[in-house]
Amino acid sequence: MSDIYLKLVNTPVGKTAAQSLGLPSPAPLKRLKRVDQPFIEGDVLIGAGPGAKAVATVGAIIGASPATMLHASGQTTLADSALAGNKAKALDLTSDVNGKFSALVFDATGLKGPQDLRALYDFFHPTIRKLAANGRVLVIGQDPHTCRKAPQAAAQQALEGFVRSVGKEVGKKGSTANLIWIAPNAENQLDSSVRFFLSARSAYVSGQVVRIGKADKAKAGNPVAPLAGKVALVTGASRGIGASIAETLARDGATVIGLDIPPAMEELHKVTDAIKGKALACDITDEKAPKLIADFIAKETSGVDLVIHNAGITRDKTLGNMPEHFWDMTIAVNLTAEELIDEELMSRELLRNNGRIVCISSISGIAGNFGQTNYSCAKSGVIGYVEAMAKQLKNGVTINAIAPGFIETQMTAAMPFTIREAGRRMNSLSQGGQPVDVAEAIAWYCSPASAGVNGNVVRVCGQSLIGK
Numbered sequence: 001m002s003d004i005y006l007k008l009v010n011t012p013v014g015k016t017a018a019q020s021l022g023l024p025s026p027a028p029l030k031r032l033k034r035v036d037q038p039f040i041e042g043d044v045l046i047g048a049g050p051g052a053k054a055v056a057t058v059g060a061i062i063g064a065s066p067a068t069m070l071h072a073s074g075q076t077t078l079a080d081s082a083l084a085g086n087k088a089k090a091l092d093l094t095s096d097v098n099g100k101f102s103a104l105v106f107d108a109t110g111l112k113g114p115q116d117l118r119a120l121y122d123f124f125h126p127t128i129r130k131l132a133a134n135g136r137v138l139v140i141g142q143d144p145h146t147c148r149k150a151p152q153a154a155a156q157q158a159l160e161g162f163v164r165s166v167g168k169e170v171g172k173k174g175s176t177a178n179l180i181w182i183a184p185n186a187e188n189q190l191d192s193s194v195r196f197f198l199s200a201r202s203a204y205v206s207g208q209v210v211r212i213g214k215a216d217k218a219k220a221g222n223p224v225a226p227l228a229g230k231v232a233l234v235t236g237a238s239r240g241i242g243a244s245i246a247e248t249l250a251r252d253g254a255t256v257i258g259l260d261i262p263p264a265m266e267e268l269h270k271v272t273d274a275i276k277g278k279a280l281a282c283d284i285t286d287e288k289a290p291k292l293i294a295d296f297i298a299k300e301t302s303g304v305d306l307v308i309h310n311a312g313i314t315r316d317k318t319l320g321n322m323p324e325h326f327w328d329m330t331i332a333v334n335l336t337a338e339e340l341i342d343e344e345l346m347s348r349e350l351l352r353n354n355g356r357i358v359c360i361s362s363i364s365g366i367a368g369n370f371g372q373t374n375y376s377c378a379k380s381g382v383i384g385y386v387e388a389m390a391k392q393l394k395n396g397v398t399i400n401a402i403a404p405g406f407i408e409t410q411m412t413a414a415m416p417f418t419i420r421e422a423g424r425r426m427n428s429l430s431q432g433g434q435p436v437d438v439a440e441a442i443a444w445y446c447s448p449a450s451a452g453v454n455g456n457v458v459r460v461c462g463q464s465l466i467g468k
Contacts, residue, residue: 003408003424006431026430027174029203030134032440035251036224039199040067040136042102045127046088047072048080049119051110054140057187058105059084061194067102072127077119080110093126100132103198108141108159109182113151117158124166131170136198137177139163140190143211146183156181160209167207167463171428176206176463182452186214189452196444204437206428207463215451216396225253226447231301233293235259235284235341236311238268240409241360244435245308248443250275254306257297259284284311284337285329290344297345303352304345306446309338309359314411316371327374334378339385354396356446359386360438361403361457367467379403383457390455398454400445405461406432427462 008014009025018025044067048055062069063085072081074094082090091097106123110116124137131137139159147153159179167177178197182190189212196202222228232249236242237258246256256277260268265281272279280296282289297304313333315326338359345351364372365379386401393399406412406423412432424432438460445453459467 003431005421005424024425024430025172027133027172029174029429029431030200031203031434031436032200037200038066039195039201040065040103042132043068043070043099044103044105044198045070045072045091045101046081046084046105046107047078047119047123048083048107049077049111049116050080051112052080052083052107053109053142054182054187054190055080055083055107056085057190058107058140058194059088061191062105062198063087072123075119075122077116077122080107093122097126097130099130101127101130101135102132103136103138104128104131105138105194105198106140108139108156111141111152111155112149113155114158116155120162128166128170131173131175133173133175134200134203135170135173135175136202137163137166137170137175138180138194138197139177140180140182143181143183163209164207164463168428171206171463172430174203174429176202176429178202178206179209180212181209182212183214186212186452188217189213189215192444192447192449193453196441201440201444204429204433204462205441205458205460208458210453210456210458212452213454215454218449218451221448222253226449227306227443228253230254230305230446231257231297231303232306232308232446233257233259233297233304234308234310237271238264239271240411241404241407241435241438242310243271244439245310245442246271246277247275248436248439249306249308249446250277252443252446254446255301257300257304259293260311284341285332289337290340293341294344294348294350297350298348303350305352305355307342307345307351307355307357308442309341309357311337312360314372314375316375318371319373322374330374331378331381334375335381335385338382342389351397354448354451355398356450357389357393357397357399358442358445359399359401361386361401363403363405363459363461363464363467366403366459386457387455393454396451398445398451400453400455401457402438402441402445403457403459403461404433404438405459405464407438407460408432408434426466427464429462431462433460433462
């Protein structure tokens with residue numbers, strides 16, 4: 001369903017009316033227009049606090065784009081910003097800062113205690129108002145769990161509160177702010193995540209924290225088709241978010257096996273035929289489903305690289321009024337089936353080395369939701385499953401989760417008007433997301449260059465005001 005309010009407030013008359021009434025004026029989000037689009041353009045300013053460890057790597061990543069790279073100068077707290085590389089020109093932040101920045105990137109990995117946090121102020125205070133519409137703020141720090149001393153852990157943990165607050169300040173311009181925490185010596189795993197968070201692919205991802213661990217550095221691949229040669233299984237692929245996931249992974253080069261229930265096969269074939277994929281009819285709650293899926297993969301492709309657990313249902317009732325089959329079915333589809341399918345694929349060695357498993361959780365699983373005890377229970381269970389499995393998987397396989405917020409689908413279009421409008425506006429970007437926003441985040445997880453991204457739960461919610 002079209003967001004009429006979003007269109008209205010971006011007309012001259014609508015914008016004036018919204019301002020006079022104190023109503024939100026969300027900016028239209030810029031999303032990926034073509035597959036070979038540069039991940040960042042315009043002026044990008046890089047800053048670094050004392051002892052920065054990732055700034056040279058970040059400079060090399062951004063230096064590979066057509067963006068004009070600048071580094072902060074003029075403050076002793078920002079001296080290490082010059083390590084961004086020779087391509088970056090110095091910009092004195094103690095003088096008047098002119099122009100607009102498409103991105104502000106800050107390396108905070110070297111902060112050792114609360115006193116070092118002053119570098120954040122010195123970098124962002126003179127520049128944050130110069131962030132362009134649909135701009136990006138990206139902060140890189142060290143995972144507090146890997147810090148040996150309490151003051152260092154305090155400084156690194158402080159970055160989360162800072163970034164979440166910045167996201168709420170810049171969201172009215174369609175801009176986002178995110179935080180990457182890396183493990184010590186994991187700088188070589190930054191490439192795919194820096195590219196994602198600075199790009200139009202992350203238009204509806206804001207206020208998020210991603211942990212990156214050490215892993216083998218991925219070999220250089222085709223930037224236009226990073227998933228070339230990969231086989232992906234996408235459940236619930238006949239429409240909405242599932243269809244968008246299938247289309248996006250195919251766009252990036254993967255061969256897609258789309259799965260859905262038998263009654264949805266007509267719609268599923270339209271999706272898979274358009275992307276030259278394969279369709280599989282299967283009710284994932286059937287006890288024979290894991291074997292059926294594994295047999296199909298073994299016969300058609302001899303293995304799978306990407307497993308996307310997108311299939312899901314809601315059966316809403318308050319707990320006291322909920323029939324038991326509502327409970328059982330919701331847990332079975334949204335949680336149990338994922339575990340059983342993964343177990344079957346791995347036991348038969350059909351999930352290839354360096355594979356990717358992506359599960360779909362929900363904001364309901366993080367914050368809970370009235371009348372959805374069954375759904376919230378299942379989606380919270382998905383988070384626990386992902387976090388536990390991330391510690392157990394071997395052979396380069398990773399597992400992560402996406403927790404969507406309000407996404408414009410047939411399901412949300414059927415909501416009552418007031419609930420639908422509240423869902424759209426209760427986030428920092430003041431609008432609903434699109435199915436492709438979820439799909440783009442999954443494609444980032446699936447990238448061969450995302451080997452260090454493991455055990456994460458990233459919300460695609462425009463930084464919803466509900467939940468963490």
